[in-house]
Amino acid sequence: SYFLKRSLPSSRFRFTSWHRLEEHDVRGDQLTCPRVREGPSEDEHSLRDDDIFLRNGRRRREDEEQRWEERLQENWENCVELNLSYQDLGDPYQLENFTRILRRLIRVERLQLVDNTLQDLSSVRLPRCKSLNLHRNHLTSFSQLPKVPEIQHLCLSENSISSLGELSLLQTTSIQSLTLRLNPCEFLEDYRSR
Incomplete structure (x- = not known):
């Protein structure tokens, strides 16, 4: 996997601003974390x-x-479906800006936040979100989830949730499916029944 990433033509542009690139043979599917950025005037x-x-x-x-x-950051308030996965949030200022964007998603209904090393989203409220994918993050409890009163489908697979004690936090929602695959709580004796 590491070798494949290094051998792609996109690796030579890793630290280059996109507007400084002239001609290249990089396709969008070769980028590890494609992101949309507005260009200069x-x-x-x-x-x-x-x-x-x-x-x-x-x-x-x-x-x-x-x-x-x-x-x-403009127009985040009108997003209905959004994929903000694989954002490589390595620095605190990136995480702070990312959280600021999440707080502006007041109309989002389907949100993908896969593999972002997120640890706590409890300060975020997603009032219309029906489907939330938090696969492969660093969440350890249900209290670290954003407030999602309309949630129907929640994926928390490959996190670090070890207890089902806070599962009651989802009782006031209209949740239909909850995925906890590959979390430590899978090994609890009463996991399936709860």
């Missing part, structure tokens, strides 16, 4: 970052960075 694209900084000064750059951040 045509004026910015024609100038190098250093030229922008020197010509326009620090203040303009800070204003542009603030607008850039706002554009990256």
Whole structure:
């Protein structure tokens, strides 16, 4: 698996900003964690970052960075179906920004958050979410789940949930299916009946 990832043509672009790439033979299915990013304006694209900084000064750059951040997060409130899996949230600022985006998903109904090393989503509320996939994260209890009052299908496979004591937190929902495959709680004596 490691060798295959290293041998793909995308590995040579690993630390390159996409707008600096000109011609390449990389396809979207070869990327480990494809993400959608908004590109720079045509004026910015024609100038190098250093030229922008020197010509326009620090203040303009800070204003542009603030607008850039706002554009990256716009319209999250209207998402109904969203896949934010494999986001490689290695730094605290990435996780903080990711959580900020999750809090804005007030209309999402189907959400995929697979393999994001998430540990606690209890500060997030997803009021309309009916299907939530948290496969392969680092959740250890049901109390770390987001508030999902409308949940019907919840996948928590390959996490670290060892107890079913907080299962009652889902009783007020209309849950129809709960997947706990490959969690330590599978080895509890009364796992199936509970």
